[in-house]
Amino acid sequence: MKSVYLDNAATTAVRPEVIERMTNVLKENFGNPSSTHSFGRSSKVLLEQCRKNIASYFNASAQEIIFTSGGTEADNLAMRSAVRDLGVNEIITSRIEHHAVLHTAEQLKDEYGIKISIVEIDSIGLVDYAHLDTLLKASDKALVSLMHINNEIGTMLDLEKVATLCQSHGALFHTDTVQSIGHFKLDLEKLPIDFMAASAHKFHGPKGIGFCFVRKESGLKPIIFGGEQERGVRAGTESVHNIVGMDEALKIAYANIDTESKYILGLKSYFIKKLKTEVPGVTFNGACLDFDKSTYTLVNVCLPIAPEKAPILQFQLDLKGIACSKGSACQSGSGKQSHVLTAILSDEDLKKPSVRFSFSVYNTRDELDYVIDILKEFAKS
The missing domain is CATH 3.40.640.10 (Type I PLP-dependent aspartate aminotransferase-like (Major domain))
Known part of the structure; x- marks a missing residue:
């Protein structure tokens, strides 16, 4: 793993x-x-x-x-x-x-x-x-x-x-x-x-x-x-x-800001493009798709997964060795819905699992491929 x-x-x-x-x-x-x-x-x-x-x-x-x-x-x-x-x-x-x-x-x-x-x-x-x-x-x-x-x-x-x-x-x-x-x-x-x-x-x-x-x-x-x-x-x-x-x-x-920001932006762009291809129905929260209006360091993803499966998604990702977050780390242990997502998403989208993936210079495309494969399988099952 x-x-x-x-x-x-x-x-x-x-x-x-x-x-x-x-x-x-x-x-x-x-x-x-x-x-x-x-x-x-x-x-x-x-x-x-x-x-x-x-x-x-x-x-x-x-x-x-x-x-x-x-x-x-x-x-x-x-x-x-x-x-x-x-x-x-x-x-x-x-x-x-x-x-x-x-x-x-x-x-x-x-x-x-x-x-x-x-x-x-x-x-x-x-x-x-x-x-x-x-x-x-x-x-x-x-x-x-x-x-x-x-x-x-x-x-x-x-x-x-x-x-x-x-x-x-x-x-x-x-x-x-x-x-x-x-x-x-x-x-x-x-x-x-x-x-x-x-x-x-x-x-x-x-x-x-x-x-x-x-x-x-x-x-x-x-x-x-x-x-x-x-x-x-x-x-x-x-x-x-x-x-x-x-x-x-x-x-x-x-x-190193010029070279590192370019590298991380490349990871974000690759992640978004491949998610769209491999996980049909995926959407992105906030301004993630507009690179002029959002940071290059993170993506918040709303996944096309049934509401009854949503609560176990992050647990399953953790079992596969993937660390990510459903929201701010300061509140992720509370079990409450994100106040940020509640403010911007429809009631229907709030029923789906949203996950924040945030990148650094230490991440690789191979890692992103692994994560996308896991998400793809979970969405299908």
Whole structure:
């Protein structure tokens, strides 16, 4: 039996070069970066060099990069402080955001009585920009929170259009870029984004580390207290080896982005073409078939399988050594229907099994052939 990992939107394999660099840091740079002795200073120098490196990939300044435990914390930092400290009384978001955003928004509504407005989306998950403009015109002090790439269906937001709209209406713009950092180039000097969340394990770095881009002089204040680390915005001893791992993973990702993105897009294109041929009746959720409006890293597939067989599909794939996902890894164990698919699919299509296959540079066409053969047989039986 083969072992095929096609759940890279959930997490990615750590690159060997990243592991090697992290191991060296664990051995040689174990000092607390807040300590004033030579061991601490050595770690601090390493930490700040990584901050500068990471900022440079996005044309940002080092002071705008705040290290966090990952994307969820970064989302919470931006959203909670915006409401508590920056005068935001309305959050404008969509029904298909990650739960790190949706649940945080609901909690802030309970705590502070803010208004939550939902921007309309179409059947492939694209934001209605005219409706967003209407919501912004009617707002007082809003925070718009919309993700760059949807983690389940891969549909992409026009960041420039949304950022410009927000700027013209005096609104703040927060975007979850967990699925795009390391896969797409973003220039934060040109894009008027206020807050941006990232997580290293989505681009072949370690888990438990990420960052929040915080536009300088935004006024953002901490949600975790205890120390003056991260310029007073995020208390807690920095995880130096993880930060170094994230820096190394980003360095490799952006050094090879042209060749690797072309290779992965080739996998996606091949997978779609062969699925259409081998599994008649297959459809694709979101904007997967429009390569200009969706990420090259994933495909969400609705399979022509009887509803009574749908619950065992993922179990059968797992038995065959195939790792994929029916939705976000953060909710896949809940047994609930995906809130993203519920928002865009018909009741009839919701009865069919939808599966997310997400690719990396470590995947091959032979692996995709194996997966398609399994899907073909399951659909026939």
